[in-house]
Amino acid sequence: DIEVFTLGETMVVFQPEQMQSLEYVQQFPKRIGGAESNVAIGLSRLGHRAGWFSKLGEGSFGQYVYKYIRGEGVDTSSCLFTEQALTGVLFKEQLSPEDMNVYYYRKGSAASLMEPEDLDEAYMAQAKVLHLTGITPALSKSCYKTVMKAIEIAKKNGMTIVFDPNLRLKLWSAETAKKVLNEIALHADVILPGLDEGRFMTGKTEIEDVAESLMAGYDKTIIIKIGSKGAYLHTKEEKVYIEGFPVQQVVDPVGAGDGFAAGIISGILKQEPLHQAIKRANAIGAMVVMSHGDFEGLPYLKAVEQFMK
Numbered sequence: 001d002i003e004v005f006t007l008g009e010t011m012v013v014f015q016p017e018q019m020q021s022l023e024y025v026q027q028f029p030k031r032i033g034g035a036e037s038n039v040a041i042g043l044s045r046l047g048h049r050a051g052w053f054s055k056l057g058e059g060s061f062g063q064y065v066y067k068y069i070r071g072e073g074v075d076t077s078s079c080l081f082t083e084q085a086l087t088g089v090l091f092k093e094q095l096s097p098e099d100m101n102v103y104y105y106r107k108g109s110a111a112s113l114m115e116p117e118d119l120d121e122a123y124m125a126q127a128k129v130l131h132l133t134g135i136t137p138a139l140s141k142s143c144y145k146t147v148m149k150a151i152e153i154a155k156k157n158g159m160t161i162v163f164d165p166n167l168r169l170k171l172w173s174a175e176t177a178k179k180v181l182n183e184i185a186l187h188a189d190v191i192l193p194g195l196d197e198g199r200f201m202t203g204k205t206e207i208e209d210v211a212e213s214l215m216a217g218y219d220k221t222i223i224i225k226i227g228s229k230g231a232y233l234h235t236k237e238e239k240v241y242i243e244g245f246p247v248q249q250v251v252d253p254v255g256a257g258d259g260f261a262a263g264i265i266s267g268i269l270k271q272e273p274l275h276q277a278i279k280r281a282n283a284i285g286a287m288v289v290m291s292h293g294d295f296e297g298l299p300y301l302k303a304v305e306q307f308m309k
């Protein structure tokens, strides 16, 4: 009985506590990292049943990722384990407050082996929303095909497709990224780009032009994230800015976009007016930037309601 389905890669993240070159770091606390599982965890904390699909390596790291996400109340029952590859890992290196390097060990990972045949249509069809990011199709050819198959299943079953482009230029060329992100956007009902991503995808500069171009002549909902300024909503009927919440201090900006997506999807599931969903999404984004970690700061429903007051 899931309400939302998402798929993507979650890696094991090794991020040392001290600010130092990895040449000299000797201890690496272990966490998880993945945009789609962040959204699923965010939705779970808001009281929804989210299903997250991925392929994980047989063995300790795969088990760790699987159990961690399941422990957050996400339905992981459709996940698959493979002996053919390892679970992806990454290392973060903080050299100064402004200077962070990320080293990915994900090429050929278990998640990159996802295939269209791995998708369980009956399982997916329970959901009202399909959440997609532009990361999954960048992992491999078969991951791209899996995303396209997920779109086909969603269309067939009347699911709403919510797409966060999540541009990652480390994973593919700008040319391919632009082509595929636009292809997925064309199928999506709701598109949630950051302003820079929207500019990258459309080649336009002004926010209204970016949004209009993403509509591609269809009746889509475009919500452009603009950091501390909140968000810009663009539909056939209205074009309006929805102000963000003031934040005393940005502790860690990462993960705001995933929290924002969880807020929007929650609104769709509750059939709320868009303005209300965006207001909540802005609140969640603001709460995430005020706390450490990508997903640790994702709020529970009660906390968001309190924050919004």
Ligand code: ATP
Pocket: 193, 194, 224, 225, 226, 227, 228, 229, 230, 231, 244, 245, 246, 247, 250, 253, 254, 255, 256, 257, 258, 260, 281, 282, 283, 284, 285, 286, 289
């Ligand atoms: P991410 O860093 O997760 O990729 P993003 O680039 O997708 O984020 P942002 O625009 O940075 O998206 O943030 C998403 C949302 O979070 C914003 O639309 C806004 O609602 C909220 N937000 C982000 N930063 C701030 C801030 N400094 N103050 C208030 N709200 C913020």
